[in-house]
Amino acid sequence: MNDVVALGNAGVAIRKANDAGRGALVGYLPAGFPTYDGAVDGVKAMIDGGADVIELGLPYSDPVMDGVTIQRATEIARAGGLRTRDVLSTVEKLTAYSDVPVLVMTYWNPIERYGVDRFAADFAGVGGAGLITPDLIPDEGAEWIAAADKHELDKVFLVSPSSTDERIAMTTANCRGFVYATAVMGVTGARDKPSELAAPLVARVKAATGLPVGVGLGISNGDQAAGVAAFADAAIVGAALVKALQDGGPAGVRKLTEGLAEGVRREPRATVAR
């Protein structure tokens, strides 16, 4: 029963993929890039191309966890006048379009400024699934944890190769939906080589929790997604999709997503024991 609760919204979608013998695909694009409507079309293309979970970025002035691709994209979104309320209306359009869960990836200050409980209520009101919070650790997250619990939203905190086992236990105990494992010590952005740190990290996380584990940072093509799907429950792709949208529009996103979706289906995968 606890597992059902903790799976929340995104976790159910990921487990559905896992039960079908494959890894899940989580795709990221920021709201407002290259335009408000362009972002909506880009995410719809991601959904049409086979993404199981959507991670919608809330553009922020000081994105310390993002590499240059996502920095530039979110700068363009902000220069276009994107507001927090526009991110909420983007979510509303996407949840009206499909049942694919839509999480928002956000640095903490915009949520604190909006009002944590007020944001949670408004976000749940437009069908949002939960938040991924790259600069909020559970240690500082009491207000968000309470609001997320009240509004039944996913709380996706991050774990890192540098996290101690003690912190992994504490962090995963505070997650709902899935656990976001950062594959490298570094910021977002496509990388050529697979990380050697990801698989041991996922093993440590799985020793601490029954929640699905998604691996992100540096995955940019179907081969890399296939590699990650072999040991993790979900592959999370961001900068490569941003670049695809920039270079090829929604059609480019659709094409890349299809390649990634093929990748997470490539290796036959044991269903998850529960």
Added chain:
Amino acid sequence: MSTVLPDQFGHFGRFGGRFMPEALIAPLDELTQAWRDAMADREFTDEFERMLREYIGAPSLLYDATRLSDVAGARILLKREDLNHTGAHKIRNAIGQALLTKRMGKPRVIAETGAGQHGVATATACAYLGLECVVYMGEVDTERQALNVARMKLLGAEVISVKTGSRTLKDAINEALRDWVASVDKTHYILGTAAGSHPFPAMVRDFVRGIGDEAREQSLALLGKLPDAAVASVGGGSNAIGLFTAFIGDDDVKLYGVEPGGDGFETGRHAATISAGQVGVLHGARSFLLQDEDGQTIESHSISAGLDYPGVGPEHAWLAETGRATYRPITDAEAMEAFKLLSRTEGIIPAIESAHAVAGALDIAKELGPEATILVNLSGRGDKDMDTAATWFGLGGSDE
């Protein structure tokens, strides 16, 4: 007992804390432990004090500014941090953290800089201790502070121009944090002010508190008592916390932080973060910050590059909220008048940052009256500001 805060998680009341990527939490825990161990190790603190004495020139003088006092209408004492090696209080923090870097066995240092003072101080400390040094500086700042870029390079540092965001100090901090996430096993980030994630606000305070500790002793020797007020400028807040810490337990000593009022607080073009009074999270801590309705950071404005930062250290936020210290803005114009006044009455050209504190002290002197003694942190010297001053006062060319 004046420094019981922060708590073990870095909180000063509701301010401070650690709003950082999880990847940096374990390294921050290690740093916290290394700093605490070092401060409890006599060998480390003796070495730090020796370097302050023999390399920096500490203790800096406490100077009785009699001619300035005549104009001010109260007795003004200047803590002469401008006489330190490299010309500002910043070297205390840089040398302390560089020494800690050596102790942690890390060969590489990164730092951010706005005007270049902290970058120069860090490059100096790294040259002195034999550490690799990389300084991140916003592209806008590398252009307007070309002389300090040359200084850092001469000292052996690599200067990386940051071309994202607003291309100023806050973006240099962002870029340094991005470097640090990827390099933390071999790299220490020497943050330049008493802000950011725990343990930086408390650790930087430890390294700069000598300013106030020295001034307190010097005041007792000179006056036979403590001053009535202590005044310092506040950008991120390191020179102010360095002065205040020794006096926090002395209830009779009023503490004043002077914020950069830019074009005037009411114009919105300023960097008076505490006066603006909006709480939020930036660069790893909860504090006051300049932000719009959506929580996006707003660019600050000040004639003083060293005070031109949209955030402020969390301990200042706490001192403001508890009322132990009060904070008030001084405009660019008021600061530049004080810059000229101190130059003409005492033959001391201050940093524009420190000129804000002098201007604040002139106002405070009127409020406290002629019997008052006011201690001002003259945090840096004005050589770096001569281009700005020449433009402001129209000093180019001869008087003919």
